[in-house]
Amino acid sequence: MVSVMTEIDIHTQILEAAEARFQQYGYNKTTMAEISRDCDMSAANLYRYFENKLDIAAAISQQCLDEKELVLASVVHDASLSASEKLEGFVLEVLHYTYNHFDVSPKLSELVEAMSAHRPDMVAKHIGSKLKLLSELVEQGQKSGEFQLESVSETADGILTAIMLFYYPLTLKMFPLEVLEVKATNLCRLLLAGLTAR
Numbered sequence: 001m002v003s004v005m006t007e008i009d010i011h012t013q014i015l016e017a018a019e020a021r022f023q024q025y026g027y028n029k030t031t032m033a034e035i036s037r038d039c040d041m042s043a044a045n046l047y048r049y050f051e052n053k054l055d056i057a058a059a060i061s062q063q064c065l066d067e068k069e070l071v072l073a074s075v076v077h078d079a080s081l082s083a084s085e086k087l088e089g090f091v092l093e094v095l096h097y098t099y100n101h102f103d104v105s106p107k108l109s110e111l112v113e114a115m116s117a118h119r120p121d122m123v124a125k126h127i128g129s130k131l132k133l134l135s136e137l138v139e140q141g142q143k144s145g146e147f148q149l150e151s152v153s154e155t156a157d158g159i160l161t162a163i164m165l166f167y168y169p170l171t172l173k174m175f176p177l178e179v180l181e182v183k184a185t186n187l188c189r190l191l192l193a194g195l196t197a198r
Contacts, residue, residue: 013039014049015063018056027057027110054118061115065126068097072130076137083141084196087159088188090137094130095166095184099177102169109169127160130167134159138195147195159191 005013017038021030032053036046050056075081075089102109115122134156141147149155165171166184175183 010039010041011049014046014056015060018053019060022057022060022111023105023107026107027053027114054114057111057114058119058122061111061119061122064101065122065129068094069126069129069133071097072133076133076140083137083144083146084192086137086140087192087195088185090134091163091166091184091188092181094163095172095180098167098169099172099180102172103177106169106173112169131156131160141195149195155195162187162191 014035018030018035021034021038030053032046033043035053035056036043039046050059071093072090075086075093078086078089081089135152138147138149138155138159139152142149142152147155163184166180172180
């Protein structure tokens, strides 16, 4: 019995083939013709699903960003953790997710550059999602009396700015993971010293 691929199957196949090629050769050196060959389909058929290579890259990036946001949300919504523990967990998850993802596939950093240059709306949306989660975390700490602050939104924005080093693959190349973990822990101590109610 011959199995027939659904539209979702074909869509998934294209994204998986493109991501594998991006990982090996980089976004810039990959062509639509190569992706179509890897999927054993004609270039014309590939264009039925994606208008161009950037659209494929955007779909792959969106999957990655959604996964990252789910991981961070699980930290913020973990009722067993204090607000201080959540903040440290949030920062370390940002670091580990980004580092591990791009350490295995360094050429994927070209996707980040492409999205930043050509899909800034996607990047802005992701930053907004992280800001919303941090605001929720900070507000939890304020309501429990653990944190003392004047503005939830300004505090969340300040934290997001402070941890910028840990969510851009290009900057993470400057240090080994062990050093970055120390830096993240030291930063969390500094942030918590300013946030903790006295």
